Amino acid sequence: MKKLLSVVLSIVMIFALAACGGGEGGNASVTDGVSENANITILDYAEMSTLNPIDIGTESDQVPVFMLYDPLVKLGADQEYIWMLAKDCDMSDDGLEYTFHLREGISFSDGTPWNADAAKANLDMMADQSNGFKSQFVYECIDHVDVVDDYTVKVTLKYVSAPFLNTLAIQSAAMMSPTLIEQGKQAMATTPIGTGQYVLNERRVGEYVKLDLNRDWWGYDADICGGTPILEKDYGFNSITIRPVSEESTRVALLQSGEADLAISLTPNNKKMLEESGYGVVTKQGASMSYFYLNCQKDVFKDIRVRQAISMAIDIDALNEVVYGNEYTRAESPLTSSMKFFEKQEPIEYNPEKAKKLLEEAGYGDGLTLVCWEENDTTDIQRGEFIQQQLEQIGITLKIYPQEGGFLTDNVNAYSGAPKDTEFDCYIRGYGADTIDADEMIGRFATAQFPPLGGNYSFYSNEEFDKWIDIGGKSIDDEVRQEAYSKAQKIFWDDVPAVSLLSYAYTAAFNEHIDGVDFGCAGGLYLMNAKYVE
Amino acid sequence: MFFKKKNPMVTEENDMDTRWSDFLRNFKKQKTAVVAFFVLVLLFFIAIFCYKIAPYGINEYNYAEKLQGPSMAHLFGTDEFGRDLFSRVLCGTRISLSIGFITVTIATVIGSVIGLFTGYYGGILDGITMRILDAVYAFPGLILAIAIVAILGPGLANAAIAIVIFCIPTYARLVRSCTLQLKNSVYVRAAKCLGASDLRILFKHILPGVFPDVIVQYSLSVSGSIMTTASLSFLGMGAMSPTPEWGLLLSNSRTYFYSCWHYAVFPGLAIVITVLCFNLLGDGLRMALDPKLNDRA
Numbered sequence: 001m002k003k004l005l006s007v008v009l010s011i012v013m014i015f016a017l018a019a020c021g022g023g024e025g026g027n028a029s030v031t032d033g034v035s036e037n038a039n040i041t042i043l044d045y046a047e048m049s050t051l052n053p054i055d056i057g058t059e060s061d062q063v064p065v066f067m068l069y070d071p072l073v074k075l076g077a078d079q080e081y082i083w084m085l086a087k088d089c090d091m092s093d094d095g096l097e098y099t100f101h102l103r104e105g106i107s108f109s110d111g112t113p114w115n116a117d118a119a120k121a122n123l124d125m126m127a128d129q130s131n132g133f134k135s136q137f138v139y140e141c142i143d144h145v146d147v148v149d150d151y152t153v154k155v156t157l158k159y160v161s162a163p164f165l166n167t168l169a170i171q172s173a174a175m176m177s178p179t180l181i182e183q184g185k186q187a188m189a190t191t192p193i194g195t196g197q198y199v200l201n202e203r204r205v206g207e208y209v210k211l212d213l214n215r216d217w218w219g220y221d222a223d224i225c226g227g228t229p230i231l232e233k234d235y236g237f238n239s240i241t242i243r244p245v246s247e248e249s250t251r252v253a254l255l256q257s258g259e260a261d262l263a264i265s266l267t268p269n270n271k272k273m274l275e276e277s278g279y280g281v282v283t284k285q286g287a288s289m290s291y292f293y294l295n296c297q298k299d300v301f302k303d304i305r306v307r308q309a310i311s312m313a314i315d316i317d318a319l320n321e322v323v324y325g326n327e328y329t330r331a332e333s334p335l336t337s338s339m340k341f342f343e344k345q346e347p348i349e350y351n352p353e354k355a356k357k358l359l360e361e362a363g364y365g366d367g368l369t370l371v372c373w374e375e376n377d378t379t380d381i382q383r384g385e386f387i388q389q390q391l392e393q394i395g396i397t398l399k400i401y402p403q404e405g406g407f408l409t410d411n412v413n414a415y416s417g418a419p420k421d422t423e424f425d426c427y428i429r430g431y432g433a434d435t436i437d438a439d440e441m442i443g444r445f446a447t448a449q450f451p452p453l454g455g456n457y458s459f460y461s462n463e464e465f466d467k468w469i470d471i472g473g474k475s476i477d478d479e480v481r482q483e484a485y486s487k488a489q490k491i492f493w494d495d496v497p498a499v500s501l502l503s504y505a506y507t508a509a510f511n512e513h514i515d516g517v518d519f520g521c522a523g524g525l526y527l528m529n530a531k532y533v534e
Numbered sequence: 535m536f537f538k539k540k541n542p543m544v545t546e547e548n549d550m551d552t553r554w555s556d557f558l559r560n561f562k563k564q565k566t567a568v569v570a571f572f573v574l575v576l577l578f579f580i581a582i583f584c585y586k587i588a589p590y591g592i593n594e595y596n597y598a599e600k601l602q603g604p605s606m607a608h609l610f611g612t613d614e615f616g617r618d619l620f621s622r623v624l625c626g627t628r629i630s631l632s633i634g635f636i637t638v639t640i641a642t643v644i645g646s647v648i649g650l651f652t653g654y655y656g657g658i659l660d661g662i663t664m665r666i667l668d669a670v671y672a673f674p675g676l677i678l679a680i681a682i683v684a685i686l687g688p689g690l691a692n693a694a695i696a697i698v699i700f701c702i703p704t705y706a707r708l709v710r711s712c713t714l715q716l717k718n719s720v721y722v723r724a725a726k727c728l729g730a731s732d733l734r735i736l737f738k739h740i741l742p743g744v745f746p747d748v749i750v751q752y753s754l755s756v757s758g759s760i761m762t763t764a765s766l767s768f769l770g771m772g773a774m775s776p777t778p779e780w781g782l783l784l785s786n787s788r789t790y791f792y793s794c795w796h797y798a799v800f801p802g803l804a805i806v807i808t809v810l811c812f813n814l815l816g817d818g819l820r821m822a823l824d825p826k827l828n829d830r831a
Binding site: 247248249252267269270273318321322323376378379381382384385386388389392399400401402 | 593595597600614615688770774775776788789790791792793
């Protein structure tokens with residue numbers, strides 16, 4: 001008996017010692033920075049269309065931007081400012097002049113130093129609306145940029161713009177090397193040169209984008225960062241491969257087979273299944289919402305009764321339950337509840353009978369056929385089918401054409417023809433306000449924001465609404481803005497240029513090798529605080 | 535040597551009768567083909583009466599009962615919107631069978647006419663037409679269909695057009711080669727000597743000779759056509775939701791592959807059974823009709 005006990009004890013001790021040894025070994029490699037084995041594969045649901053930060057149009061385009069590039073300032077996961085390439089910023093009292101003090105000792109991956117000239121080259125390009133990049137309309141307010149000294153740059157605005165600092169914290173404000181800007185649009189889209197934590201290894205269109213760690217990244221250097229580095233040396237990955245896989249079940253299978261380490265955009269069913277089998281899962285409400293846009297320039301939607309009928313005929317709570325397993329949140333305003341100036345509106349009652357009556361009054365009692373475009377992601381198709389079923393009840397036949405995301409972006413976001421001639425009558429898609437500001441989320445429904453200039457996919461035009469948007473966007477006084485956006489939300493809600501459906505929850509599942517996965521406040525994958533676990 | 539027929543005086547009518555009874559006798563020997571034939575007859579009845587048999591409407595959703603497994607109330611379970619899968623698979627029969635038959639029939643008629651004329655007249659018309667068809671034939675069927683749908687836009691009707699286009703060369707080539715063979719046969723030359731017109735020779739004398747080969751090819755093509763329709767729908771280029779097309783059902787089921795086995799299995803089985811039966815029937819017909827493969831030398 002004693003013998004047995006001693007054997008058991010010695011086995012226990014051996015294991016305990018082995019465990020300690022393992023722990024120490026792990027710590028030792030940590031101090032040397034990111035391990036050579038820290039290679040991960042991320043599965044996105046769509047292919048990125050460009051690597052040019054200012055030209056991004058979809059969520060997938062955003063994924064690699066903050067890995068390759070750094071902005072002046074970043075928004076943290078809790079909407080706080082993290083100063084990146086700038087140390088800080090002074091704003092003049094009238095809100096028209098922003099002076100940025102830049103960090104010193106940073107250079108781009110091609111060796112070009114980061115200084116006031118580089119910042120000016122970027123800001124000038126962003127402000128020059130004649131370039132025609134998809135995301136640059138938010139920088140329309142920049143009047144001119146002055147170099148004060150080597151590491152100070154002053155931006156003067158045409159008018160007061162409340163969300164200006166937030167617009168500099170989004171992906172499209174990533175700072176590129178001046179030499180890259182000189183090389184032109186083609187180079188910007190294919191050969192990124194930034195100051196980021198990673199550098200491009202290889203991109204194969206339709207297959208993958210592979211990024212390698214930049215071990216000399218300034219963010220690891222305590223001196224450049226003024227005492228504490230942005231990240232400790234062990235954060236990050238030796239390489240990141242981003243693969244587009246549009247089929248959700250394939251993403252799940254690749255994650256399970258170990259071919260990938262992280263997959264985003266999962267249905268509740270599969271998320272639950274992965275969680276139960278031991279995978280890490282993150283769900284976060286973002287600043288994105290899905291809308292059912294109705295093209296207000298089409299004759300049929302000029303009649304407000306038709307728009308109201310549609311808004312009454314969709315049971316949004318059931319949509320949330322059936323397609324999203326109740327993980328999303330029903331829209332209570334065109335803004336998401338996480339946004340400043342959000343004001344809860346009277347919920348639109350689900351009432352198919354009343355909707356039918358409204359349609360009859362409008363002269364569409366015999367039925368109506370509408371063409372609808374949407375994205376071809378699995379759940380997006382289900383969402384479309386659900387809305388199709390709901391509208392069927394009030395005699396509306398919805399002809400849905402699911403299309404690839406990049407294609408939709410080119411054909412809708414960049415639509416430049418006459419608003420009433422669009423091939424679609426309605427359009428279902430989510431919109432994420434990266435700046436998390438009301439000016440972007442609801443301000444895009446102003447008349448001046450028709451595609452391709454902005455995100456007014458409803459081609460909504462209402463003078464009263466435009467007036468409040470203008471007041472709200474050009475003030476830095478929160479009280480004035482509160483009133484303006486409160487009025488604007490009310491008008492939007494009553495006028496229904498688009499039915500606000502659900503505000504998104506973003507989901508990702510990942511295996512045991514990754515720690516610290518998060519989503520940014522606007523919804524994009526946020527891997528800054530992530531690291532590899534052996 | 536060939537004294538199988540008791541009556542040496544062979545008139546046209548009793549020749550047809552003998553041929554028919556020969557065919558039946560030979561066909562009955564193909565047991566699997568006979569079974570396949572009866573399954574197909576059953577499928578036809580389902581296709582005709584599907585909306586009467588189906589216990590639920592195809593778009594009758596019930597969100598409270600979504601993604602349920604098979605039960606007495608829902609024989610095949612329910613889909614993501616709580617629709618009865620049994621009713622949807624049943625009604626899908628009509629879509630698949632009608633697409634299969636309509637496309638192949640049109641392709642057979644067009645292909646046979648092209649084959650008859652090019653084979654009979656030959657010359658430059660033959661050269662040009664057949665080279666064009668060869669070019670079409672060079673593409674794998676599904677790839678060509680995808681290309682055509684990409685031009686015409688997705689939808690069941692466009693998928694059907696694509697299938698017709700890629701089926702035509704098969705029939706044209708088949709009929710042309712038979713025509714080339716038959717136009718020098720004794721009876722055709724005899725008809726010519728008696729002063730029969732070209733059209734009469736083509737449709738009265740040559741076409742019946744081509745028929746057995748066309749029928750065999752026909753039953754094989756129907757299964758191919760059903761498969762292609764399902765494939766196109768699966769890839770999002772054929773039927774659009776909420777049509778209960780089998781390929782589309784299968785495509786929708788992919789998301790629930792890990793949690794709801796029934797959703798993928800039943801539409802898949804429906805495709806397998808139908809296609810298998812057409813192929814078995816086609817094989818049986820070939821055995822029964824081909825003089826080289828049976829004892830009717």
